[in-house]
Amino acid sequence: xxxxxxxxxxxxxxxxxxxxxxxxxxxxxxxxxxxxxxxxxxxxxxxxxxxxxxxxxxxxxxxxxxxxxxxxxxxxxxxxxxxxxxxxxxxxxxxxxxxxxxxxxxxxxxxxxxxxxxxxxxxxxxxxxxxxxxxxxxxxxxxxxxxxxxxxxxxxxxxxxxxxxxxxxxxxxxxxxxxxxxxxxxxxxxxxxxxxxxxxxxxxxxxxxxxxxxxxxxxxxxxxxx
Amino acid sequence: xxxxxxxxxxxxxxxxxxxxxxxxxxxxxxxxxxxxxxxxxxxxxxxxxxxxxxxxxxxxxxxxxxxxxxxxxxxxxxxxxxxxxxxxxxxxxxxxxxxxxxxxxxxxxxxxxxxxxxxxxxxxxxxxxxxxxxxxxxxxxxxxxxxxxxxxxxxxxxxxxxxxxxxxxxxxxxxxxxxxxxxxxxxxxxxxxxxxxxxxxxxxxxxxxxxxxxxxxxxxxxxxxx
DNA sequence: CCTATACGATACTGTGGAGTTCCGGATCTT
DNA sequence: AAGATCCGGAACTCCACAGTATCGTATAGG
Numbered sequence: 001x002x003x004x005x006x007x008x009x010x011x012x013x014x015x016x017x018x019x020x021x022x023x024x025x026x027x028x029x030x031x032x033x034x035x036x037x038x039x040x041x042x043x044x045x046x047x048x049x050x051x052x053x054x055x056x057x058x059x060x061x062x063x064x065x066x067x068x069x070x071x072x073x074x075x076x077x078x079x080x081x082x083x084x085x086x087x088x089x090x091x092x093x094x095x096x097x098x099x100x101x102x103x104x105x106x107x108x109x110x111x112x113x114x115x116x117x118x119x120x121x122x123x124x125x126x127x128x129x130x131x132x133x134x135x136x137x138x139x140x141x142x143x144x145x146x147x148x149x150x151x152x153x154x155x156x157x158x159x160x161x162x163x164x165x166x167x168x169x170x171x172x173x174x175x176x177x178x179x180x181x182x183x184x185x186x187x188x189x190x191x192x193x194x195x196x197x198x199x200x201x202x203x204x205x206x207x208x209x210x211x212x213x214x215x216x217x218x219x220x221x222x223x224x225x226x
Numbered sequence: 227x228x229x230x231x232x233x234x235x236x237x238x239x240x241x242x243x244x245x246x247x248x249x250x251x252x253x254x255x256x257x258x259x260x261x262x263x264x265x266x267x268x269x270x271x272x273x274x275x276x277x278x279x280x281x282x283x284x285x286x287x288x289x290x291x292x293x294x295x296x297x298x299x300x301x302x303x304x305x306x307x308x309x310x311x312x313x314x315x316x317x318x319x320x321x322x323x324x325x326x327x328x329x330x331x332x333x334x335x336x337x338x339x340x341x342x343x344x345x346x347x348x349x350x351x352x353x354x355x356x357x358x359x360x361x362x363x364x365x366x367x368x369x370x371x372x373x374x375x376x377x378x379x380x381x382x383x384x385x386x387x388x389x390x391x392x393x394x395x396x397x398x399x400x401x402x403x404x405x406x407x408x409x410x411x412x413x414x415x416x417x418x419x420x421x422x423x424x425x426x427x428x429x430x431x432x433x434x435x436x437x438x439x440x441x442x443x444x445x446x447x448x449x450x451x452x
Numbered sequence: 453c454c455t456a457t458a459c460g461a462t463a464c465t466g467t468g469g470a471g472t473t474c475c476g477g478a479t480c481t482t
Numbered sequence: 483a484a485g486a487t488c489c490g491g492a493a494c495t496c497c498a499c500a501g502t503a504t505c506g507t508a509t510a511g512g
Contacts, residue, residue: 019489035343037263040469051490056471112403116342117261119405126405133403159419166392166420172403173395177338177359179345179352193385194392198424245459266499277460282501 023048027069032110078140089148093191109175137168154199249274253295258336304366315374319417335401363394380425
């Protein structure tokens, strides 16, 4: 979908489909606010300052529109180049807790919540959603943990594949079902109470330093408060 | 709701409300299968072999019916007296993985999924749902872990409050969003790859030991297949 | 047996939203 | 400027479902 037409017309205004992004964005917003069933085409049209007819010229149905919108949401996954490198695993994990990132994640989770009622009908959406929500964070975690193994910080026997999904999954559950905020405190509790101990850091080997809490090492990249 | 009437009529058939359980059960079934928005009163009535009017004689609206149905779902939480006691934490945790229990949990999760679209409108449902789904398992885990502390199996410094919600939350996420089955293998991976290492068992203490991977403790009881 | 009540079934009404159609105006091409 | 095409807006149809009303029947008490 949204592929360029094969026979470009040459008269009148070009068939530019130039409003598509606004419409898809509007769809995602309404979806996040009201859920799939509560969402109406008129809402989306109004939000995008477009006519309802315009939407139906591009997408055959509400479902298709939503699917397209979700598909176009992949953007800004974590690039490895953007991942923090603080020298310690804990530093890296903590550095990933940035307000900017979390806010965005929460928005995605709201969209997810709105999609729930569609999941059983359209299982491929489950994949799409998971790809957009948990997978990127899990992969980032996995990368950081693998690096910690490579540098000898943690044992290579650790089940990092399983551990990497722990915090994204729990965070998702917390926002989607419990409807409680996933704040910095909670994520730190996960890191210090679950992940690091399970990796043999913290409680296990207990760097003994105990107060490594504010242990942002020398080459702290991490970005300030972005 | 569903409280006995204060002025019991004395003529004709008694106002027994005797069909309520069937109706509520039917409501839960349809809810699990189609979700709140997809569910129609007629479906519930048909499933319960009741007239639509009968439903409206008891509950003023579809929402009220669903709320009532969910509220009546609390049944069979884990009783401490029913919790396994195998002598080791791992044995206890593994013993909780019973097909019977899991099947029931999955059913509850389906209901949960059906409720998702109502959560933003009725936040009290989030509590109800959480109480019915994750809380009981989390509390069971907490109890088992506390007992492990008491008997000196694990350190009292462990963050068992956080650890106890790990596996129920992840399981819920897996069923609700990923739509993948939560099988025995997956749960064992969580126990051996996350929980026990985080508690200083398995990997933690064995850092040097290296090869305790398949460290099934001596007295593994685990329950047959109940 | 008679009567009052609750029930199941079914027909009905009202409403909200999906999807369609039409039109005037805007914008680009030539 | 003229013509072609797209857009926003609004009016429209159609249908599914919430909720209501009616009726024949089953059952229990008198």
